[in-house]
Amino acid sequence: MDRRTYLAAGLAAVTASAGCLTTVFGDDGSASETVLDPPDDRQYDSGELPYPAHGEPLPAFSVPDPLAGEVVDSDAVETTLVVTAFFATCPVECVRLIGQLAGVQHGTVDRNIDDEVTFLAITFDPERDDAETLRNYGQRMNIDMEAGNWRFLRPESADRAKEVVADKLGINFDRIGAGESERLPGYDFRHLSLTFLRNSDGVVERAYRTDQPDHERVLSDVETVVEATS
Structure with a gap:
């Protein structure tokens, strides 16, 4: 199911104090809850964005974890969830992210x-990002x-990376050849930098659209969500 299907839910937020559960109602009358208020600096309602945002469900996905040798089902992760996408040879944006x-x-x-809290970092370059590469990348990134x-x-x-990362999560990326990029030999990617904070009920609390999310701000948001839902 792609992003357009999730947008059809048309969720509308009802304001409440941050740190308290806020009921969010869909057009069909279904209800979900958020902890954080809508971000003060947002320019668009969640339903107008091409990716899931505050008060919307994070689309479910199942993707292998090559280091653990098992498949991770996001719906089965009952903790607060931080989700992003990257590729290990990215020389700038992903390093910051x-x-x-x-x-x-x-x-x-x-x-x-x-x-x-569980962190899920999904590569959209499975051709190069094998288990050894990801293990070394984790060490390099501390x-x-x-x-x-x-x-x-x-x-x-x-194809599966596109289905999960771009179509479901709305983190668009385009592969470009060596002649189109001055940064990397072989091939490179143009991509959106986006990180989701999802509460334990599967609802997006924050969608940080930047390659430099303030780690102290994100940590504060994470802690607030954990304290309200644990």
């Missing part, structure tokens, strides 16, 4: 909420793999 999220992960360990709450996910094929 994953670096900031590594800071968030370390913060969850420091604040003793790491058991309540991710605490021993904490057990960070998982690298690798779709089975380029």
